[in-house]
Amino acid sequence: MKLNVNDTFLKELPADSIVENSIRQVNESCYSFVNPTKTEAPEIVHVSPDVAKMLGISEEEEKSEEFLKVFTGNKIIENTTPYAMCYGGHQFGHWAGQLGDGRAINLAEINNDGKQWAIQLKGAGVTPYSRTADGLAVLRSSVREYLCSEAMYHLGVPTTRALSLSLSGDQVMRDVLYNGNPAYEKGAIVCRVSPSFLRFGSYEIFAARKDHQTLKMVVDYTLKHFYPECEPNKLGYIQFFKAVSLKTLDMIVHWQRVGFVHGVMNTDNMSILGLTIDYGPYGWLEGYDKRWTPNTTDSEHKRYAFGSQSNIGLWNLLKLANALYPLIEDAAPLEEILADYKKLYAGKYLGMMKAKIGLEENHEDDLKLIQDLETNLKRTETDMTIFFRKLSNISRDMIIAEKDEVSFLEKVSDAFYKPEELKGEALFFWKDWMNRYLKRLQQESYSDAEKKDRMDKINPKYVLRNYMSQIAIDAADKGDYSIIDELFNLLKKPYDEQPEAEKWFAKRPEWARTKVGCSMLSCSS
Ligand code: AMP
Numbered sequence: 436m437k438l439n440v441n442d443t444f445l446k447e448l449p450a451d452s453i454v455e456n457s458i459r460q461v462n463e464s465c466y467s468f469v470n471p472t473k474t475e476a477p478e479i480v481h482v483s484p485d486v487a488k489m490l491g492i493s494e495e496e497e498k499s500e501e502f503l504k505v506f507t508g509n510k511i512i513e514n515t516t517p518y519a520m521c522y523g524g525h526q527f528g529h530w531a532g533q534l535g536d537g538r539a540i541n542l543a544e545i546n547n548d549g550k551q552w553a554i555q556l557k558g559a560g561v562t563p564y565s566r567t568a569d570g571l572a573v574l575r576s577s578v579r580e581y582l583c584s585e586a587m588y589h590l591g592v593p594t595t596r597a598l599s600l601s602l603s604g605d606q607v608m609r610d611v612l613y614n615g616n617p618a619y620e621k622g623a624i625v626c627r628v629s630p631s632f633l634r635f636g637s638y639e640i641f642a643a644r645k646d647h648q649t650l651k652m653v654v655d656y657t658l659k660h661f662y663p664e665c666e667p668n669k670l671g672y673i674q675f676f677k678a679v680s681l682k683t684l685d686m687i688v689h690w691q692r693v694g695f696v697h698g699v700m701n702t703d704n705m706s707i708l709g710l711t712i713d714y715g716p717y718g719w720l721e722g723y724d725k726r727w728t729p730n731t732t733d734s735e736h737k738r739y740a741f742g743s744q745s746n747i748g749l750w751n752l753l754k755l756a757n758a759l760y761p762l763i764e765d766a767a768p769l770e771e772i773l774a775d776y777k778k779l780y781a782g783k784y785l786g787m788m789k790a791k792i793g794l795e796e797n798h799e800d801d802l803k804l805i806q807d808l809e810t811n812l813k814r815t816e817t818d819m820t821i822f823f824r825k826l827s828n829i830s831r832d833m834i835i836a837e838k839d840e841v842s843f844l845e846k847v848s849d850a851f852y853k854p855e856e857l858k859g860e861a862l863f864f865w866k867d868w869m870n871r872y873l874k875r876l877q878q879e880s881y882s883d884a885e886k887k888d889r890m891d892k893i894n895p896k897y898v899l900r901n902y903m904s905q906i907a908i909d910a911a912d913k914g915d916y917s918i919i920d921e922l923f924n925l926l927k928k929p930y931d932e933q934p935e936a937e938k939w940f941a942k943r944p945e946w947a948r949t950k951v952g953c954s955m956l957s958c959s960s
């Protein structure tokens with residue numbers, strides 16, 4: 436396998452001088468050299484052909500013994516020195532100090548077709564940052580990360596990618612519900628791919644330690660490679676912060692568009708490139724509930740619930756601003772950028788929601804129309820994905836002429852979990868909303884067909900519902916990887932009609948409502 440290695444992070448940033456793989460605080464360095472742990476009986480479960488191609492790996496190489504060894508950590512790529520990155524982070528609102536790649540090991544950076552990619556194994560063994568944990572990952576969480584990062588990419592959401600999903604062949608002990616019932620699970624390794632795995636916490640750690648020299652080095656490195664329009668001076672650092680703020684905002688608007696809840700928006704899980712990163716106890720909205728979070732660890736405070744993601748993005752940006760402050764020494768421009776985020780988010784969110792219901796022109800009542808829609812979606816449990824997808828079938832002229840509100844509701848009725856609840860007040864509010872919506876649609880200039888076409892390009896038909904991953908996981912655990920493959924291929928075309936896959940365009944089955952892994956997830960992975 437011929438990979439074009441080009442390690443910029445290693446060459447341009449300071450390394451930990453200690454090479455022994457022991458748990459410790461790592462000062463004045465951005466990473467520590469560490470090799471993946473060899474595994475017992477590795478096995479490739481799935482490979483993303485697109486990502487392999489993106490990295491310059493041929494189909495033949497993909498099937499080779501060398502591929503298996505390299506991407507399960509059993510062979511080091513020639514001329515490379517794997518490493519774990521040092522970072523810190525705010526977890527659930529509190530500074531947690533040094534975190535770092537506790538179970539991720541970067542193999543190398545490679546260059547293909549003029550693009551730079553960092554490749555990283557998640558679950559490949561302990562590193563100096565493993566703290567009290569084992570550096571490993573289990574099949575369940577690895578299937579979820581592998582499928583979701585590729586699904587997000589095809590949905591058009593900025594994200595890290597995944598090259599491969601493998602079994603390590605080793606057993607890993609986990610207490611899934613943290614209730615004193617640990618059990619062995621199959622160990623797994625995902626190879627993740629991104630232009631960079633730098634996070635907000637990669638800057639916070641040096642600011643917290645008042646190590647402004649290393650802070651400047653890592654910021655200047657980031658500018659040089661990922662924000663070349665920003666010069667390494669005070670003005671450039673402000674522009675950099677503005678750019679990160681816009682990318683973060685854009686990513687979160689996408690999350691809201693597709694109904695994705697990250698679940699653990701700690702600052703160590705916020706990419707400096709505005710990519711969705713670290714797929715842990717994430718989830719997809721089924722009923723449209725802004726207070727919903729899949730993360731059981733957060734079920735009390737709901738800090739990272741669906742409707743809180745934009746505010747948390749802002750909170751995290753404030754922490755990044757604090758980290759960059761020593762290089763800028765002027766709070767006003769940073770505060771201005773944070774204030775702009777709020778305004779920009781409100782505008783972008785409204786635009787996105789309007790697009791979801793097929794509106795393009797601007798009318799003063801649009802905000803109210805969207806707010807009332809969200810209230811209706813919540814009033815009786817309504818499936819987000821099905822509702823928006825089916826809404827594109829509404830033909831405005833026909834229905835207004837007939838004044839047939841019931842036929843309107845019929846068009847979206849598959850989205851209601853309990854259609855019998857659609858009576859009284861709930862029905863009244865829906866009728867009121869649909870009349871206003873139909874009138875408002877009349878003010879748009881495009882045809883019904885054009886409207887449908889536009890809406891179907893932003894309202895996915897297929898998303899990775901939590902229960903779907905769970906079905907794939909349960910089969911994979913028994914050695915059947917066919918559902919992983921089926922979902923992987925289904926989610927490559929989330930906006931297309933795929934008649935043979937209609938069974939995946941359905942509300943969550945009732946058995947999945949309370950099943951662990953389907954409705955709620957812990958951080959145990
Ligand atoms: P996460 O919540 O997955 O983003 O992880 C937070 C921190 O804990 C990061 O520093 C991870 O590297 C570390 N971590 C999570 N799971 C493990 C594990 N099994 N072994 C070692 N470190 C871990």
Ligand code: MG
Nearest residue numbers: 703704712713
């Ligand atoms: Mg993380």
